[in-house]
Amino acid sequence: MANMAQAIRLALNYSEKNLQLKDVFGQDVGAPLGGVFTATQGLKTSWNTPLDERGIISMAMGIAMAGDRCVAEIQFCDYIFNTIDLLKIAGNTLWCTNGQYNLPMTVMTPVGAGIRGSVYHSHSFDSWASRIQGWKVVMPSNPLDAYGLLLSAIKDPNPVLFLKPKALMRVRGEELIPGEPADEKELKTRIDAPIGDRSKWEPEWPNMQEYLVEIGKGKITRKGEQITVVSWGRHLLLANEVADELKASDVSVEVIDLRSIYPYDWGMIRTSVAKTGRVLIVNEDTEVTNFGEHLIYRVVQELFYQLLARPRLIAGKNVPGVGLHPNLEDATVPQKSEIKSAILELIEEVP
Amino acid sequence: MSYSKTTTSKSNSAKANFAKVATKKKSLVKMSSKKDDSKKSSALKTAKSISSTQSLGQLPDKVLVQMLDLMIKSRVLEERLIKIYRAGESYFWIGGPGEEAWGVPIGILANKGQGVKHDFMHLHYRCTPTLIAMGMNMKDSIRLMMNRATDPSTGGRNFSNHYCIPEMNIAPVTSPIGVQYGIALGTAHAQKRAGAKAISIVTGGDAGTAEGDFASCLVWASRKNNELPILITVQNNYWGISTSYEGQHGETNIADRARGFNIRSRVVNGNDPVESYIALKEEMDYIRKTGKPSFIEAKVSRLYGHSSASGANLVQNEEDCLKSFSEKLLSKKIITEKEIKTIWTTYEEEALRATEEARCEGVPTSESIWDHVFASNENSNWRKF
Numbered sequence: 227m228a229n230m231a232q233a234i235r236l237a238l239n240y241s242e243k244n245l246q247l248k249d250v251f252g253q254d255v256g257a258p259l260g261g262v263f264t265a266t267q268g269l270k271t272s273w274n275t276p277l278d279e280r281g282i283i284s285m286a287m288g289i290a291m292a293g294d295r296c297v298a299e300i301q302f303c304d305y306i307f308n309t310i311d312l313l314k315i316a317g318n319t320l321w322c323t324n325g326q327y328n329l330p331m332t333v334m335t336p337v338g339a340g341i342r343g344s345v346y347h348s349h350s351f352d353s354w355a356s357r358i359q360g361w362k363v364v365m366p367s368n369p370l371d372a373y374g375l376l377l378s379a380i381k382d383p384n385p386v387l388f389l390k391p392k393a394l395m396r397v398r399g400e401e402l403i404p405g406e407p408a409d410e411k412e413l414k415t416r417i418d419a420p421i422g423d424r425s426k427w428e429p430e431w432p433n434m435q436e437y438l439v440e441i442g443k444g445k446i447t448r449k450g451e452q453i454t455v456v457s458w459g460r461h462l463l464l465a466n467e468v469a470d471e472l473k474a475s476d477v478s479v480e481v482i483d484l485r486s487i488y489p490y491d492w493g494m495i496r497t498s499v500a501k502t503g504r505v506l507i508v509n510e511d512t513e514v515t516n517f518g519e520h521l522i523y524r525v526v527q528e529l530f531y532q533l534l535a536r537p538r539l540i541a542g543k544n545v546p547g548v549g550l551h552p553n554l555e556d557a558t559v560p561q562k563s564e565i566k567s568a569i570l571e572l573i574e575e576v577p
Numbered sequence: 578m579s580y581s582k583t584t585t586s587k588s589n590s591a592k593a594n595f596a597k598v599a600t601k602k603k604s605l606v607k608m609s610s611k612k613d614d615s616k617k618s619s620a621l622k623t624a625k626s627i628s629s630t631q632s633l634g635q636l637p638d639k640v641l642v643q644m645l646d647l648m649i650k651s652r653v654l655e656e657r658l659i660k661i662y663r664a665g666e667s668y669f670w671i672g673g674p675g676e677e678a679w680g681v682p683i684g685i686l687a688n689k690g691q692g693v694k695h696d697f698m699h700l701h702y703r704c705t706p707t708l709i710a711m712g713m714n715m716k717d718s719i720r721l722m723m724n725r726a727t728d729p730s731t732g733g734r735n736f737s738n739h740y741c742i743p744e745m746n747i748a749p750v751t752s753p754i755g756v757q758y759g760i761a762l763g764t765a766h767a768q769k770r771a772g773a774k775a776i777s778i779v780t781g782g783d784a785g786t787a788e789g790d791f792a793s794c795l796v797w798a799s800r801k802n803n804e805l806p807i808l809i810t811v812q813n814n815y816w817g818i819s820t821s822y823e824g825q826h827g828e829t830n831i832a833d834r835a836r837g838f839n840i841r842s843r844v845v846n847g848n849d850p851v852e853s854y855i856a857l858k859e860e861m862d863y864i865r866k867t868g869k870p871s872f873i874e875a876k877v878s879r880l881y882g883h884s885s886a887s888g889a890n891l892v893q894n895e896e897d898c899l900k901s902f903s904e905k906l907l908s909k910k911i912i913t914e915k916e917i918k919t920i921w922t923t924y925e926e927e928a929l930r931a932t933e934e935a936r937c938e939g940v941p942t943s944e945s946i947w948d949h950v951f952a953s954n955e956n957s958n959w960r961k962f
Contacts, residue, residue, distance in 0.1 A: 248767075248770070249766075275797075276793075276796050276797060276800070278793050278796065278797070280759055280789055280790060280793055281759055281762065281790075281793035281796065281797050283759075284756065284758075284759025284760050284762060284763065284790065284793060285759070285762050285763045285766065285797065286763060287759075287760045287763055288697075288759075288760045288761060288762055288763015288764040288765070288766065288767070288777075289763040289764075289766060289767050290763070291697075291748055291760065291763060291764055292692075292693050292697065292763065292764045292766075292767030292768065293692065293693070293767070294767050294770075308789075311753055311756070312756060312759070315751055315753065315756060319749055320949050320950070320951070320952060321734070321948075321949045321950055322731055322734055322735055322739075322741075322749060322751075323730065323731060323741040323743075323749050323949075324728075324729075324730075324731050324732030324734060324948075324949060325732075325948065325949035325954075326741055326743050326749075327741065327743060327748070327749055328952040330952075359950060359957075360950055360951070360957075362951075383951075383952035383953065384951050384952050384955075442962070488959075489956070489957070489959070489962050490959070490962060491962070492959070492962040493962070520959075524959075
């Protein structure tokens with residue numbers, strides 16, 4: 227099975243062949259490195275930019291304005307903050323021009339902690355992104371979804387922010403991507419750049435097929451009856467693990483992989499919470515004005531009389547950064563034990 | 578929305594202070610008195626028919642007269658916008674009166690059209706002269722000023738002079754200063770790929786060159802073997818709202834910064850439309866031929882202050898390019914005072930009519946706030962997810 231970095235690479239290769247993707251660019255995105263997580267190795271359309279995040283976003287806006295499709299990368303979301311006004315402009319251009327100029331651009335950036343990345347390689351951006359109107363925001367939790375969401379992002383006529391959970395970039399999936407060789411070693415041999423001199427290397431791309439994950443659609447990854455856990459990205463996998471462990475104790479947890487932050491799959495959340503009466507939102511962006519609070523607000527507004535317990539959010543602590551020492555990081559971003567404890571508390575709670 | 582390739586229209590109302598400086602000359606032709614602005618037998622057409630052996634900067638008389646005509650039209654429009662603001666029919670005015678001698682030649686020389694085979698225009702909010710020279714209707718600017726639903730640029734959503742006309746590759750003008758310098762890189766990149774000799778033209782004010790996006794433009798446009806076909810320009814009116822040039826700049830000329838990136842660079846008198854025209858033509862030709870960037874700093878005047886927030890009053894101590902250029906054409910007998918008066922009055926009438934018509938047009942509806950958040954009006958209202 228492909229890992230997420232390979233899945234992204236395969237999606238980009240499919241897109242440059244079939245979706246008129248003209249440019250994939252960012253710092254160290256082109257040869258020889260092919261991205262700090264190797265997600266852009268071997269692509270014909272990839273190129274290196276100056277170390278200038280504002281220039282990268284501006285370039286993408288201009289390319290999109292000219293009608294070409296592009297994928298721009300900000301190397302880590304920790305460095306995207308100086309582009310926020312440009313992201314705002316990209317998101318409001320269609321609206322401000324009364325529908326005249328849409329910007330079909332995709333920006334991808336690694337997010338979150340989990341690799342001992344210290345203060346400036348551990349930020350999250352999902353809650354920030356949810357406040358930049360006019361953008362669609364997606365975040366996969368596995369390689370297959372990464373492939374399908376990225377293809378949908380590139381095809382979408384709007385700006386789409388593709389958030390890559392960096393701690394999952396080397397995690398392999400459980401399902402083959404359509405067209406992906408079944409043999410992991412074969413895939414690696416064909417599309418991973420060799421160590422050392424790469425000047426003469428060319429990938430041997432598999433004949434990938436179109437596979438789309440519709441933006442705005444979540445996925446139930448664990449079916450359950452007693453509580454709904456909504457998560458995305460890295461913490462979705464933790465939620466799945468907790469659900470599996472609690473199943474042995476006869477605790478039935480339904481897990482929703484939201485996949486799209488905006489637009490989001492309210493229908494799926496509503497149906498699930500109406501069934502379970504309990505909901506826990508889990509993500510690692512900081513907790514004050516966290517996107518999960520919006521979801522809880524809506525749960526309270528629309529499902530208040532069906533709730534059996536107070537909705538709850540587990541998110542990153544509201545501190546300036548994620549410290550490097552494991553004690554600091556683990557105390558800052560949600561841990562599996564917290565998720566398990568919260569679930570057990572919630573299912574014990576009665577109206 | 579319609580755009581004429583040449584400036585047409587006919588209006589009528591002379592600028593009193595301007596008339597004082599105009600030397601009376603015998604009119605060589607009979608001025609048109611028609612009032613139908615949909616036809617091309619306009620003040621411009623009349624002026625073009627003037628025969629003269631004298632010219633400025635080797636430019637044909639018809640180009641000189643065309644520039645004056647467009648400069649006057651733009652000024653008349655801007656002054657009408659200010660009047661609309663003062664009459665309480667708009668909330669805010671910002672624009673470019675005083676910068677016509679620079680802006681008009683840009684509009685005349687641009688390769689107009691839609692898509693990568695035509696020039697992309699990344700303008701700021703003092704570029705009415707360029708838009709007028711490209712054929713924008715006065716009424717469309719007035720609709721924008723009066724926040725009408727019929728405003729073709731923004732549908733009543735944005736300030737005056739925040740134009741957007743995809744049919745002419747006019748990228749949306751934004752309020753954040755300087756961002757257009759970066760966005761222009763992207764269109765230039767796409768144009769270079771298309772290989773059609775089209776260029777991206779970006780304008781901005783001197784104060785905005787302090788923004789990082791200006792530096793980004795210089796860096797990205799000049800990368801070795803990756804140069805971009807972009808004309809980088811600065812309209813230096815020596816002011817950033819109330820901050821003087823000296824309060825912000827240590828460099829002698831802003832154009833000096835471009836030289837550090839090996840970008841061909843020059844400074845022009847932006848109050849002289851002939852010098853501006855010649856410089857723009859040379860630099861545009863150079864970019865189309867080489868695919869490399871070029872830089873022009875134009876020294877211009879700011880005749881009505883920053884915006885309505887600072888009063889939008891006529892300043893007396895800066896050169897008025899309309900006055901100086903008119904005097905030149907009169908002294909060379911390229912145009913007569915009477916013809917100039919007619920140009921003024923023709924456009925005054927057109928602007929007045931456009932205002933009266935726009936006043937009667939509809940305004941945006943409250944429910945339209947959800948329109949165009951996403952393309953094809955895909956739902957963006959979370960209440961309906």
